[in-house]
Amino acid sequence: MDLFSPVTVKQSPVVTTPGKNLTGSPRIARDTVADIHNFIQKWNTYHIEGIKIVEAMVNLLPRDLKSSNDDLLDSSFNLYILVEKCSEVIEALELFHERIKALTNLMSEEEILFTTLHLGDMVKHARTIHEAYMKELANKRLVLEHISFVKSVSEAVFLKCLWKYQTDVNRDVRLALEILLVETGHRAIT
Template sequence: MQKTLTEGSSDDNFSPVKAKGSPASIQKSANLTGSHRKVKDTTADLHNLCQKWLKFNSEGTDIINKIANVKLKAIFKEDSKRNKDEVLLTKTEIPEELEDYCKKVFGIIGNMRKLVDKMEVMLEVFNGVADLERHKAQCTSTECGPVLFQTWKVEGFEEATMGMLECYRKEVKLKELLSENVCHVKDRDTMMFYTAAWVHQPYIDSSCILLLESMLTETGHR
């Protein structure tokens, strides 16, 4: 996955630098209100959603592994000759426990979709705060908006959230595909591939993690 959000940008754009005399140093001990409070609270909420995602992914990993074990033991039987090291489907019926596991996977996917929907709402919050700050500054350019904490304008939180949201949108689509097919796999290699794909979450990469950590640092959560 690309680590940039827009053409010409880089991860360095999202690495906060603590500047002397910055708004963060002024407001560190003060009770935040208005846009500052909204941005900081929404950043914390976004972090909490990501933690819940990790929990669901871990639960899904356990179930996917159970599905793999059931299929390899109860449905698949290795060809005695192992000419091509293939595993052949020898039974057409699906064990009851396998059906239960598949239902649980679908439930976890549903919970993950809800988290992505909530991330969409958080992006809308940042969009609203950005519009408000531009209105207060009586400008339409992103260049004239105020720095709320250390070095970022609200648009920085918008871009970071959009980047994260794109990662999670792609990942939930991948997991939906896996959940629809994992119970119908007909060879060992594909089963192992599906299991690895679920565990490693290819779309939740280092750039996505960096964006969240940068937001947390910028708002003083780190």
């Protein structure tokens, strides 16, 4: 008597058609996941640039000197530009989430496009990523609005930490991205 039955997993179209272009829904999903990853890389670049600017602003305390105020104004403007770029990333992530969600109009959410992940799960992961980065954008805007007007070093350090540590982009968000990358064949299973 067999206690265990073997699990059969459908071959991914990425594996079964090497060297050929994907078409249809798998192509849209795979390209969208690549776009999500690329825009998160842009976000990371802006985030790191912002850390340098925020740290420079914190180092300008106390703000007694005229030159310090000019430097603060320049830094505030540069930080504003970065936050606007982050906002563009969020708009793109929302578009990518909607693009994957639109595939559910063409097929069932229970449909498996690649190997193991249902389309509904792909939508859920894209939403998780989008929502987390939206929360981080709100934090970055908060830093932008308050960093120039802090009254104490502790306030400045708090805002610097709020920018630097991105608490809403946690392990679950990074895992959601990795799942999408592995499922669509962009990242090998290690």
